[in-house]
Amino acid sequence: GESVGLHLPTLSVQEGDNSIINCAYSNSASDYFIWYKQESGKGPQFIIDIRSNMDKRQGQRVTVLLNKTVKHLSLQIAATQPGDSAVYFCAETPAGNMLTFGGGTRLMVKP
């Protein structure tokens, strides 16, 4: 079946550098995408979302890019901090359906 997947299961970055986490989706009917951050022992925390009528959306230190042509989603974190260390999930929802989560990417920030 169609699913959301991630290219890099683990990403290690130096504190202060920028991080880019990628996600590929295959359901062309998806029109809403969310990035979640999950710290150890906690529930997923909403970071940022984007709808299919947009290519880019910015938040505080985070930017989500959506490329519908190649069905690719990315999360950019500027000036990565130790507190950003977590597992990041992308999720999609085709209209009328539930969230489908990707497998997750672990971000490790080296001090």
Next chain:
Amino acid sequence: NAGVMQNPRHLVRRRGQEARLRCSPMKGHSHVYWYRQLPEEGLKFMVYLQKENIIDESGMPKERFSAEFPKEGPSILRIQQVVRGDSAAYFCASSPPPQETQYFGPGTRLLVL
């Protein structure tokens, strides 16, 4: 405004016992979703409920699992006759209208001995 509440946070059961997991959505949210997460894996959708209605249970195992969201009180995910394979983290999320951002609770970690 309190977030999504789940209890208990940790639950230990022996094989064959029943597990009851509770979820109180955020204030003003009338839609509840349950997900299961195995270690080092993503979240798998189980069931979507509104008050007194099951909207989508396509992710629920056909046997031993049930969910409800009564008019009053929290949503309950019930697992009867638990087996070791039921050990996982169970997360509840809520949203106002559907297809909007879902906000997650802290989860219940079920361990079946």
